[in-house]
Amino acid sequence: MTTWTASALLAEIAQIGRNDDGSYSRLCLQHDEVALREWFVAKATELGLTIVTDMNANIWAWWGQPGPHAVLTGSHLDSVPGGGAYDGPLGVICALVAVAQMKDAGVEPSKPFAVVVMADEEGARFGMPCLGSRLASGKLSKDGAHKLVARDGQPLPEAWRQAGLDPDLIGPDDAVLHASCFIELHVEQGRGLADLGRPVAIATAVRPHGRWRAEFTGQGNHAGTTLIPDRHDPVLPVAETILAARQAAEQAGCVTTVGRINVEPGGTNVIASAATMWLDCRAEEAQTVTMVVEGIQKTAHEAADKHGCHVVWTRESWTDRTAFDDGLRHRMLQVLGEDTPQLSTGAGHDAATLAATMPTGMLFVRNPTGASHCPAESASDEDCEAGAQALRAVVEELVK
Ligand SMILES: [Zn+2]
Structure with a gap:
């Protein structure tokens, strides 16, 4: 051989x-x-x-x-x-x-x-x-x-x-x-x-590291005829949540990532009816991950409320240190x-x-x-x- x-x-x-x-x-x-x-x-x-x-x-x-x-x-x-x-x-x-x-x-x-x-x-x-x-x-x-x-x-x-x-x-x-x-x-x-x-x-x-799924729901509508105050666009709270995830990671000295987003129905001239994002968070200690993710979830709920949307979080996986x-x-x-x-x-x-x-x-x-x-x-x-x-x-x- x-x-x-x-x-x-x-x-x-x-x-x-x-x-x-x-x-x-x-x-x-x-x-x-x-x-x-x-x-x-x-x-x-x-x-x-x-x-x-x-x-x-x-x-x-x-x-x-x-x-x-x-x-x-x-x-x-x-x-x-x-x-x-x-x-x-x-x-x-x-x-x-x-x-x-x-x-x-x-x-x-x-x-x-x-x-x-x-x-x-x-x-x-x-x-x-x-x-x-x-x-x-x-x-x-x-x-x-x-x-x-x-x-x-x-x-x-x-x-x-x-x-x-x-x-x-x-x-x-x-x-x-x-x-x-x-x-x-x-x-x-x-x-x-x-x-x-x-x-x-x-x-x-x-x-330690975990993955979470956040499903935001709003109201699909016409991109040209729906006035801004009348919109319930779930993409906006997703955007705010992503920014909050970065800020939380910087403050805690850990890493957060949103590397996957699904927007439905996914039309250029359609306000989305739903948007799902996945959050990955890792830190030296498990309690840091918990603290960071809880903070991000709080921001997500507040952002969803502000835009007349709804969000449901699901933990998809967790691996302890x-x-x-x-x-x-x-x-x-x-x-x-x-x-x-x-x-x-x-x-x-x-x-x-x-x-x-x-x-x-x-x-x-x-x-x-x-x-x-x-x-x-x-x-x-x-x-x-x-x-x-x-x-x-x-x-x-x-x-x-
Ligand atoms: Zn590998």
Whole structure:
């Protein structure tokens, strides 16, 4: 077997789901992400791994027999719309490279070991971040999953059936519930490593974060004949709420984002009848998020009242501050060197979702731009290889 490299594998998938601006849109169980899944299965099969696609749409590539107390590594292949090339695939690819190199070196794991691809980590298709790991760990029930509808209108059970999966089998997965640990490698989504001049870091924690949906309703009407005092335009309180979100973040020293707005019916010469916006808020401490979001909601209600509109808020997801496992972190430090940088992150990950179920840890690879979820996201070939080497060293230690 020729030794695989992360950059060569990244090049193999570089055209899949690529947009004209160089960004990627690989939405869970849609054709580009399905193409990536097929690519993964082919590569893992080439390595002699045994493929299992589970009831939660996660793909497992087992080295030897599946079993309890397994060492798991992997990440996701889906992206946000217009995302970067590395967020997700880098972790999957480095895991494949680690396996290839361990096989080349004649390593024989003495524990069950699998590379896992988790479904809809971004939540960009079904609106629930870390969908696959939530389902596998029992954090989201089958009934909850059945209620999810993709943003393209397809109910989750139908998408499952279309992919050849039985939605009635969705549920907690023994392979996850009884695993010994999960290590996820990921491109860094910030400039921490670039500022330190180092290629690889060990993650310490994921900062708390949540997503909320605000549905504003007003009264649709004619853009030319409806006098200003007679309008109940829901777009105006949305605008005020977005500005309030920015101001609140600046005051609290945290981050808020409104990156998605739907205006109905969406006509240039029609005053909107409804407008929905999604708010994402993250901070060092959970109580800061709560305080900031409550303030924004208060402003939204006042703005809705002022414009003769109505607003309903729904929390769509919440992830508390998640510290990665101390024992694993120390083992990684021993393997990679005590001076390896350690960083926290504002981004959610499957490793954080699974942290309540098993010891989890993460490795970050330097991203010179610090940008993510956009085409500017990057990592040099050398750093990708450094990531793969670090992951291999850690996994090799864990499967001993
Ligand atoms: Zn990711």
